[in-house]
Amino acid sequence: MMTGFRLNLSPLKEPLGFVKLVEWFTAIFAFGCCGGYSGKNIVSVFCGNGTNKTLTAAFSYPFRLSQDLLVEGNMTFCNHTAGPTHLVGDSASSAEFFVGVAVVCFLYAMAALLVYLGYMHVYKDSDFGPIVDFVVTATIAFLWLVCSSAWAKGLQNVKDATGDEGIASTLDICTQSDITCRVTEFANLRSLNISVVFGYLNLCVWAGNAWFVYKETRWHSQKYAGQPVPTRSQVPAPI
Template sequence: MMTGFRLNLSPLKEPLGFIKLVEWLTAIFAFGSCGGYSGRNIISLFCGNGTNETLTAAISYPFRLNQVSLVEGNMTFCNHTAGPTHLVGDSASSAEFFVGVAVVCFLYSMVALLVYLGYMHVYKDSDFGPIIDFLVTAALAFLWLACSSAWAKGLQNVKDATGDAGIASALDVCARSDVTCRVTEFAGLRSLNVSVVFGFLNLCVWAGNAWFVYKETRWHSQKYAAQPAPTRSQVPAAI
């Protein structure tokens, strides 16, 4: 059996190779839209005497909100003293899980494309190549379901913690009757919303790709080989 590299672009014209290329691209969009995020919220404190105070909350990946400082030291706002204050919550585990799965899928897609385009003759002749490919593809599809669901919940926690209610619960001075706290400038979360969409899109793409990889395994071929061929009824010869 020849095992040398043989460049052949024809797999890209078939679902097996084309979907792997799509997976490579969607993985890039998934971890790029989440892992590179940074933004800030501007919080305005409207005092009863007519004056205003302003605070800034910087938000960035991996969204350890409990380390984001609102008030760094003892400060006075609207004649009330506030001690060191941070945002509430920590979405780092779900965000890092999401980005980690996306990076793994990005790397695996590149390796799979290399095999498809250069070693398809080895892949086709081996029982273990398609089986391993199928098991890994199915496992990654499940991981997309898990990490996308976790990150969707984590993103909602980020939105809650950085909204008006979340800021008011974190900052004690906002509980004063003569102080109104409001987020007057929100960090754009559009890219994070896009990352969740791409997460579930990856789930669909990888789940669909698992079927086409399964068709390359011996399990699929043995299933159809075991089915009896339809028999034709014998027509009596005319006398």
């Protein structure tokens, strides 16, 4: 059996190769929309005498909010002093898990495409390749379910911590009767919302691709090989 590289683009015309190419692109969008993000909310502190001051609530990937300063040093607001204050919350585990799964999927999809386009003759002639491909594909589909759900919850925690109620509960002076704290300018979270959408989209794509990979395994072929072939009853010839 020849095991050398043979470039063949025909698998891209079939669901097995085409879906893997789609997975490669969706993984790029998933980690590209989440990793490297940075934004800031502008917080206004309104005093009872009509004056106000502004603060910047800056946050970025991986969203360890407890390390991001809201008030860097002692500051006076409406005759009340506030010491150094950090944002509250930590969504780093869910964000890094999400990006990590996306990067692994990007690399695996690229490696699988290399096998499909150059070593499909070896892939189809062996039982090991399709079975490993199926197990990895099914596992990745499950990981997308877990990491997308975790990151959706983590993103909501970021929104809550940097919103009006989160800032008011974080900054002690906001509890004073003559002070009102409100976020007057919100960071653009569109890319983070899109990352969650692509996470669940990847779940659907990888779960669907698992079926096409399963059809390449011996489990699928044995299932149909073991079924009896229906025979047609003999009709007597007319006399």
